[in-house]
Amino acid sequence: MNINKVMVIGAGQMGSGIAQVFAMSGYQVILHDLKPEFAEKGLSVIEKNLIRQTSKGKMTEEDRDKALSRLELSSDLQNAQHADLVIEAAIENMDIKSKLFSELDKIAPEHAILATNTSSLPITEIAAATTRPEKVIGMHFMNPVPVMKLVEIIRGLATADDVYTLIHETALSLKKVPVEVNDFPGFVSNRILMPMINEAVYTLYEGVASKEAIDDVMKLGMNHPMGPLTLADFIGLDTCLYIMETLHEGFGDDKYRPCPLLRKYVKAGWLGKKTGRGFYNYDEQA
Template identity: 60%
Template sequence: MAIETVGVIGAGQMGSGIAQVAAIAGYKVRFYDVSADRIEAGLATISGNLARSVSSGKLTEAERHAAIGQITAANAIDDLAAADLVIEAATEDETVKRKIFAQLCPVLNPTAIVATNTSSISITRLAAQTDRPERFIGIHFMNPVPAMKLVELVRGIATEDATFEAARDFVSKLDKTVTTAEDFPAFIVNRILLPMINEAIYTLYEGVGSVEAIDTAMKLGANHPMGPLQLADFIGLDTCLSIMQVLHDGLSDSKYRPCPLLVKYVEAGWLGRKVGRGFYDYRGETPVPTR
């Protein structure tokens, strides 16, 4: 299963990052989103990231130019027809993902691999909604994609060995490190990370410490590079809530119950850095705790 052309669905932070690293690695990239404005914004983000990589000496100007030349905006999902691998990086919503696969699979070559960047949803269940469960796999990149070295590969129950090997070869060519996770809710990283973040929110909710106290405690007391509440804002509180709901529903254990304060923040639309407010207010020069 030779992979030369990669389709990326979703022009947000994750999709843009995936398109960027694939282009740098020499793959032809077809970049698709339902919104033309989001595609343009995603391309602008990639261009800015590549320019900074040149400034910092990580890329040459020739490499930047070559990477940009590898990415083509796909104006319709039909434009992904020539892709050997398509990676879905849409919002963490199973209904949305199923609709995408229903539209995507009929236009693809029968041998093409379909992958999802889901951070928590069952690969087996998503694969069963497609016409190619044996050529379906989870390729879960970490955020931000260009900087983070780890990629979780997750096989569904029907995923063939050839699909897994092709995905592993693809990830290795991106200069990423592969870890293999079984198809259980939230896989490895988020199974461990999100309950910790949720517990930090409970610690805030119960008045044990302030936002600043909790983040300072974990940075200086546990040597974390970023406090858990700051990290939650970076991930997106809606994504944090979605993953906790998947854990709670999938494992039926009360320890995964999303903190009510997390639910309230999402209901308020305070989703973190991407909207300017979460556990911190980012609208000024310096982030300020909101509690």
């Protein structure tokens, strides 16, 4: 089977980034969201990114225009009937994903592969909502997608070998580095990253050091590009909390218990950069 047309479900930061790299790599792309204005906003972000790439001399105007011409917008899930590969990049919620995959299973062609960009939820459980679990796979891109090279490829219990091979080859065609990961909560990336962030929150919560000091120790002492509290703000504190809850529930181990301060901030609506305030106040920096 050849993958020619890709449908990306969700035109937010991750979904628009995934759509961009596929379009830049020669694939026809349907960028889908619940409302036309959401899809249009995603396309606008892609256009700005590609214009920036052109102005920096990293791509020609011709290549930029070709990439944009490969993108079409959708707010009708029925458009999945035209896709060879569907990549879901919707909200990190099992009920929503299961319902969506059940619908896609009815709409997408029999040969189509259904992939999820989930950062922590079990692929096997998502696949169980379909009649084609052998064609369901995890394709976890890193943020920001156009910049980060890694793609975690996660097999569900029933994922077929030829499906894995094709998705591995597809990731290579995007100039990404695919890494095979087994289906455990958080996979590799978030099973390691999120407990580190959570421990940084505990360190702040217990008064060991200020947020700036904690971030400086990890940047200057451990050579991390940004501190864990800054990174948490960038990811979204609600997302961090949800992944920690997934790890805690999945393993039943208290080492994954979310810090009370993380819960407190999320309940206050301090979700990080996207709301203007998290561990840092971004409104003041504007």
